[in-house]
Amino acid sequence: MTPKMKQGKMLHRALALALIGAMAAACGSDNGPSEQPPPNEISVDVQNNFFESERNATQNPAVDTLAAGGTVTWTWVSEGEHSIRSTNTPNFDSSPTQRAAGSEFSATFAEPGTYSYDCSVHGSPMAGQIVVR
Numbered sequence: 001m002t003p004k005m006k007q008g009k010m011l012h013r014a015l016a017l018a019l020i021g022a023m024a025a026a027c028g029s030d031n032g033p034s035e036q037p038p039p040n041e042i043s044v045d046v047q048n049n050f051f052e053s054e055r056n057a058t059q060n061p062a063v064d065t066l067a068a069g070g071t072v073t074w075t076w077v078s079e080g081e082h083s084i085r086s087t088n089t090p091n092f093d094s095s096p097t098q099r100a101a102g103s104e105f106s107a108t109f110a111e112p113g114t115y116s117y118d119c120s121v122h123g124s125p126m127a128g129q130i131v132v133r
Ligand SMILES: [Cu+2]
Pocket: 049, 081, 082, 083, 119, 120, 121, 122, 123, 126
């Protein structure tokens, strides 16, 4: 190996190390999704016939993460009979069946846990989950 080649290889190694360092620094300063505190308010759309998270667009199940003590508001986007029915433990107060577009239902989640719900009219195919941290 000539001295020139060796120097080139070392330069590559230094460059690679610098890149790794830069990437690590970027990761450290960039709050990834898992490091951000969950929001205190979540909005979920009640559609025909699915729930959709306004935050991340997940559907059936619509899955949202909420800070403990936060509130979820479901909004009936179009006319159609649906409800928010708590289906597991821990549970929360279920909504009545509502029909009109623009109807809303809110629930506050004080305790951490994974709360599952569906629609009492359409059952488990129309579902969502609130992960409270
Ligand atoms: Cu429904």
